[in-house]
Amino acid sequence: xxxxxxxxxxxxxxxxxxxxxxxxxxxxxxxxxxxxxxxxxxxxxxxxxxxxxxxxxxxxxxxxxxxxxxxxxxxxxxxxxxxxxxxxxxxxxxxxxxxxxxxxxxxxxxxxxxxxxxxxxxxxxxxxxxxxxxxxxxxxxxxxxxxxxxxxxxxxxxxxxxxxxxxxxxxxxxxxxxxxxxxxxxxxxxxxxxxxxxxxxxxxxxxxxxx
Numbered sequence: 388x389x390x391x392x393x394x395x396x397x398x399x400x401x402x403x404x405x406x407x408x409x410x411x412x413x414x415x416x417x418x419x420x421x422x423x424x425x426x427x428x429x430x431x432x433x434x435x436x437x438x439x440x441x442x443x444x445x446x447x448x449x450x451x452x453x454x455x456x457x458x459x460x461x462x463x464x465x466x467x468x469x470x471x472x473x474x475x476x477x478x479x480x481x482x483x484x485x486x487x488x489x490x491x492x493x494x495x496x497x498x499x500x501x502x503x504x505x506x507x508x509x510x511x512x513x514x515x516x517x518x519x520x521x522x523x524x525x526x527x528x529x530x531x532x533x534x535x536x537x538x539x540x541x542x543x544x545x546x547x548x549x550x551x552x553x554x555x556x557x558x559x560x561x562x563x564x565x566x567x568x569x570x571x572x573x574x575x576x577x578x579x580x581x582x583x584x585x586x587x588x589x590x591x592x593x594x595x596x597x598x
Contacts, residue, residue, distance in 0.1 A: 391537075466507075493517070549563070
């Protein structure tokens with residue numbers, strides 16, 4: 388029986404990937420017009436911190452910060468207009484809480500922004516802990532964020548599950564010795580399956596079977 392459920396945020400609990408990808412495409416058109424990227428290249432950005440993504444293309448820290456701010460302005464507008472949780476997410480989190488499970492969110496997004504989006508999606512009431520970008524020095528696939536969540540929640544790796552939508556989520560889970568779960572509605576499903584997750588679910592409601 389799983390006692391602690393840890394979740395990635397974007398693309399796992401909330402349906403933001405289309406808006407994130409649109410925002411990246413606008414940013415690259417504006418700031419990196421000579422860079423040609425495939426859809427798969429853009430999709431790979433979903434699993435890493437924004438600042439890391441920008442830094443890969445702009446080495447000047449001040450310019451990179453300016454570009455990141457421009458991205459935030461674009462993405463915030465898109466997300467504020469149409470943010471929603473995936474089907475059955477709120478009901479599933481409520482069920483897990485009622486059964487005594489601990490629930491945390493471990494994301495590469497800034498914690499303050501993650502908490503804002505959880506509130507907008509109507510999920511914050513079910514969350515015991517949020518670990519964000521600013522809370523760790525090393526990011527997924529490094530296990531530091533998951534290990535910090537385990538420590539703060541007093542959870543044991545063997546009865547903790549991390550659910551995500553990117554191969555870095557599965558890699559981080561394995562490095563932290565927690566169980567891993569891939570969501571099949573991810574744009575990175577094939578990449579995740581190559582990492583051999585312990586579980587694959589088509590809907591959040593399937594997590595009820597693990598509690």
